[in-house]
Amino acid sequence: MSKHIETNPSKERIQYLKARKRKKILISLTQIMLLIVFIAQWEICARLKIIDPFITSQPSRIVNTIIRLYNEGQLFQHIGVTCFETIVGFISGTLLGTAIAIILWWSEFLSKVLEPYLVILNSLPKIALGPIFIVWFGAGTTSIIVIALAISLIVSILEVLNGFLATDEEQIKLVKTFGAGRLQIFTKVVLPANLPVIISSLKINVGLSWVGVIVGEFLVSKSGLGYLIVYGGQVFQLDLVMASVIILCIAAGIMYKAVVLLQQLFIKSHI
Structure with missing residues (x-):
């Protein structure tokens, strides 16, 4: 005889999962933004000759x-x-x-x-x-x-x-x-x-x-x-x-x- 297991999560569980998902998305977006800012600053500094592109190269x-x-x-x-x-x-x-x-x-x-x-x-x-x-x-x-x-x-x-x-x-x-x-x-x-x-x-x-x-x-x-x-x-x-x-x-x-x-x-x- 099969048993029916209640699988509907509680309201608190749903809120917890949503908060956890938002946190993961925020972390991923922050990581991407840090990378974009780093690459942009690298390119700008090289174009403005603040750093020597021959030594450090540049993204482009x-x-x-x-x-x-x-x-x-x-x-x-x-x-x-x-x-x-x-x-x-x-x-x-x-x-x-x-x-x-x-x-x-x-x-x-x-x-x-x-x-x-x-x-x-x-x-x-x-x-x-x-x-x-x-x-x-x-x-x-x-x-x-x-x-x-x-x-x-x-x-x-x-x-x-x-x-x-x-x-x-x-x-x-x-x-x-x-x-x-x-x-x-x-x-x-x-x-x-x-x-x-x-x-x-x-x-x-x-x-x-x-x-x-x-x-x-x-x-x-x-x-x-x-x-x-x-x-x-x-x-x-x-x-x-x-x-x-x-x-x-x-x-x-x-x-x-x-x-x-x-x-x-x-x-x-x-x-």
Whole structure:
């Protein structure tokens, strides 16, 4: 027999939701206005020679540079190269980091053995390993992906492992009383409880993957946004540098928003 559940919200609930929606809209509009004011002031100051447009560039020149790259057929080529390297490094770092964290949670002995090494590797400047990776994997896309992977991997392992270890002990004891084995404890308690932690590690890995890829492109690439930034700096084309940085910000923002959307879908599915 089906039960009828009252779904009509109260008047106070409706008012609360409307106020919350208005607040979100106000925040979004304020963010947009701040960006518009910043860009307008930047353009005006450059036109009035308050700042040197050769050094700081200006929005109109950046737009012209992006249009020129598009007309030359280079814009999406460079964006595609960087996005491909970032996505591969991002997915690899997250999956491999989560897999290693599962192994370390499964074996307390192995976790204790590797703990100091993980801490040392996490504190090591991964950028310093860039030339080594280039020698090992060659001056190409593989080296760039490995650099991105190296920067995000250890953070993923530590983040997810700490979440696994912090799982509610009472829940684990409860399933143990029903005779649950190690695999059942992990699949029924630990993993479901730490899905938010894994999604949080995705957010962290977005930024780390972009950092790793851009650093790799600084060192070895012949295409990509990092290459454009280095090339523009070498030939003093600051318009090209600023255009590349802005495209980079937009691409990173889109990738981060995709992770946030994934998080929201996950939350809705568990309500």
